[in-house]
Each structure stands twice: as C-alpha cells, then as structure tokens.
Amino acid sequence: MGLTGMDRTDDSLIALRRILRATELFGKELASAAGLSPVQFRVLQLVAEKGLTTPKGLSVQMGVTQGTVTALLDKLQRQGMVSRERSEVDRRQMNIAVTEKGRETLANAPDPLQQRYVRKFEALEDWEQAQLIASLERVAAMLDADEMDASPVLDVGELKGRPA
C-alpha cells in the first residue's frame, strides 16, 4: 500500500514533531535572550497576561504543583520581575503582579518564535490565514478536547471562547 492512510498519518505526525521541536528550541533561545529560563519566562508571561494572579492559579494553568510555582516565583521575585503581596480579601492568597522591570523584560525580549511566526502569518492571504487557523484548531481539538478531563488549563483558549 503506497501513499495512503498510514503514510499520511505519518506525514502529519512528522509535521507535528517539527512544530514541537521548533518551539522547544526557540524557547531556549528566548530564555537566554531575556536572561530568564524558559519556564521562568513563561511564568512571567502568564502573570503579565493576567495582570494579577495567585500561585494556585499559576499552578493550575501550568499543570505543576504549587511548590514548584513557589520556587519559580521566588526566583522571579529575587530578580525583581514580580511582586508578591498578601491579598486583602482572602489573606491566605498571594497576589502576584509584574513589576516595571518585569514588564520591560517582556517588552525587550523579542520572542523569536512568535515574531517570526507572526510576521509570516500576517503576510499570508486572508483565506490562508483562515485555513491555517481552522486546521490548527482542529488538530488541537484532536489532541486535547474530549476524552480528556477537558483540562484545568485552557485559559487563553477560554478567553477567546472557541466553538466545539
């Protein structure tokens, strides 16, 4: 059986792996460019996106334990990237916010992955963009949606409220 079924599946998996690999490598690039580790950078981004979060929120979003988040925040705080303040409404909680320095770091750290991708994506024809989005969302759905706990995490996706 020549170019049918299985081969196509392979092709799609290969493309997927390429995507995964590219993003992984760029993550490292990014990290060192910003003077933060990939994970630290990600935390900083999440905090910035939210404006204000809690360790708990981050741990759920990132799928790691709270202890891990604490450690990461320790480092970010030591570097002056985020601030930690006890919440007034519920004093068990800590409010995490980005500092000015953190914001600058984010602003000055060009995310090579996104920048390159964004540039190219925006150069595409309208219908191509639409097509790509449809495909990516479809793949994403095949990977996570059903059959899974529907994820504690979607966050970004939820903000945008995808259909399905």
Add this chain to the structure above:
Amino acid sequence: MGLTGMDRTDDSLIALRRILRATELFGKELASAAGLSPVQFRVLQLVAEKGLTTPKGLSVQMGVTQGTVTALLDKLQRQGMVSRERSEVDRRQMNIAVTEKGRETLANAPDPLQQRYVRKFEALEDWEQAQLIASLERVAAMLDADEMDASPVLDVGELKGRPA
C-alpha cells in the same frame, strides 16, 4: 479593529499553544505509563528509530549536550533498555542500540497522544487529511525552515524527505 489581522494571529497562536500544551501533558502521561521519564522515553524512541546511533548523534538530534545524553543513556542502560558498545570502526564512538526489553517497553507503552491523534486523524475524510498535512507543514516551515540554521535535527523529516 474588530476581527481582522491581529485577532487571527492571536487565534492561531492560541491554537498552537493548545497543541503544545496537550503534547506536553501527554508526554508526562506516557512517561509514567512506561516507567520512564519523558526524556528517557524520547531517547529510547530515537534509538529505536535509528537502529544504531551514537551519543553524539543523539545530542545533535535532541539539541542537548553530550554530557546530558551520557547521563540519560546511563539510566536507560541501567534499566536494561539500551546497550552500549564500542564501535569497531572508530573506537572513540559508542554504538547505542535498543535491547529486547527496550523494544518491549516501547511496544507496550501506548502513546496516548499519538494513539488518540492517529485514530482521529485516520477517521477524517481524505481531503481533510490532505488539508491538515498541508497546514501543519506550512506552520512547521514558518517556524523552522529558513532564517534558522536549517536545523541540525530534522531526522524524521529527512527520512521521509519532504520537498521544499
């Protein structure tokens, strides 16, 4: 500016992140199912794919240093998953091969990500599959191809020899 340009880019990035996240989580699942860490599993897979490799080859393929690979192979070897033998032709090199146990482990470790994905992918209409592949490859190209060192890594992709 309503639903144009930027929003689309966002949508595509969100889908991308969803894909990334799903694979990351499944990696962990997989790992524990197989009794190996995600990275160890990946190494084992790579070795199996190649049939015979060297630490150097693996380090390039994975984008990590050789020291790291050595450590990983130590563990896999201790668990009887791979064998290390000095190469006859160049005795600086070590030949890494999967053992029977390693092969079994791979066979019995259901890759939930791939399985789920594969099942769904194969259920798609022909034209849908083609469309998805085209889109994924396009995205992959936008992420890695040009502008980058053309990557030391493609490996799987090279086996299949994609065009472009």
Add this chain to the structure above:
DNA sequence: TGGAGTTATTTTGATTGGCGAAGCAACAAG
C-alpha cells in the same frame, strides 16, 4: 614516526524544574 589538532565520550560540579509530604495560616460551617 611523531606531534598537533580535532573529535567522541565521559566526568564533574553546578543550577533549574519538578514532585510529594509536611507544616502553617486563614477561611468556612457546624
């Protein structure tokens, strides 16, 4: 032959990310 330089691997000594369990403080419900 015999260096000099290069390449493949391992070793060593860090750091980071991650987990689980234990501990502590604050809230919630009786």
Add this chain to the structure above:
DNA sequence: CTTGTTGCTTCGCCAATCAAAATAACTCCA
C-alpha cells in the same frame, strides 16, 4: 470553638541540563 478545607511555603529528593575538564582515539602533515 472545633473540625475540615484551602492556599501557600518549606523540605528533602530526583531528573535534566549545562559548561568545563579529562580521556581516548582518530587525522594529517612534515
């Protein structure tokens, strides 16, 4: 006020990673 729950931190541990140094083997040139 007790009991249970929740949010966070601490602690001890392990895996993954790196950079740099040490070894060993190869290559090449004179």
